Amino acid sequence: xxxxxRQIKMTEPTxxxxxxxxxxxxxxxxxxxxxxxxxxxxIALKDDMPTLGFRVEERHCNPAMICHGGMMxxxxxxxxxxxxxxxxxxxxxxPSVNLSFDFLKPAPLGAWLESKIDFTEPRRSMGFAxxxxxxxxxxxxxxxxxxxxxxxxSKTFKxxxxxxxxxxxx
Numbered sequence: 001x002x003x004x005x006r007q008i009k010m011t012e013p014t015x016x017x018x019x020x021x022x023x024x025x026x027x028x029x030x031x032x033x034x035x036x037x038x039x040x041x042x043i044a045l046k047d048d049m050p051t052l053g054f055r056v057e058e059r060h061c062n063p064a065m066i067c068h069g070g071m072m073x074x075x076x077x078x079x080x081x082x083x084x085x086x087x088x089x090x091x092x093x094x095p096s097v098n099l100s101f102d103f104l105k106p107a108p109l110g111a112w113l114e115s116k117i118d119f120t121e122p123r124r125s126m127g128f129a130x131x132x133x134x135x136x137x138x139x140x141x142x143x144x145x146x147x148x149x150x151x152x153x154s155k156t157f158k159x160x161x162x163x164x165x166x167x168x169x170x
Contacts, residue, residue: 022044024044027040028041034074041054042054052075052079052082052115054113056113066108073141076145080117080143081096081145083117088120089122093150094150095147097146097147099143101143105135116134117131128145
């Protein structure tokens with residue numbers, strides 16, 4: 001039977017048996033929005049950089065039962081933004097304006113994946129970041145991103161992101 005011939009069952013997501021969360025991580029739970037739909041996601045402060053992580057569940061997988069590329073891109077989009085917020089000191093949401101991704105290897109069901117942002121360069125109105133999504137056997141994705149750093153008086157992106165990140169990572 002081909003993958004596209006399988007019937008899709010509307011059931012609760014199935015968590016892998018090993019759903020241990022590494023020490024130091026806390027639930028990343030923005031009060032609203034898209035991040036709450038793809039989680040659960042977790043956050044920790046590692047090497048003075050916020051790190052996002054998650055355990056690959058069945059609902060995060062494609063028909064080959066490996067982590068869906070869209071899920072990995074979503075997490076790294078958020079990790080790039082969180083890295084720019086942290087390194088720039090802004091308190092506002094920083095929307096992505098450009099992202100590029102390279103898929104390096106599959107991430108299996110049950111794997112713990114976490115971001116590793118190893119370069120950030122905040123400028124006056126743009127922030128640049130690069131890093132990896134890393135699994136138990138090394139990097140599974142490489143990401144580069146550019147985020148808009150809004151002006152302090154911007155009403156469009158007004159929110160205290162810095163406080164949210166610090167509160168969740170502590």
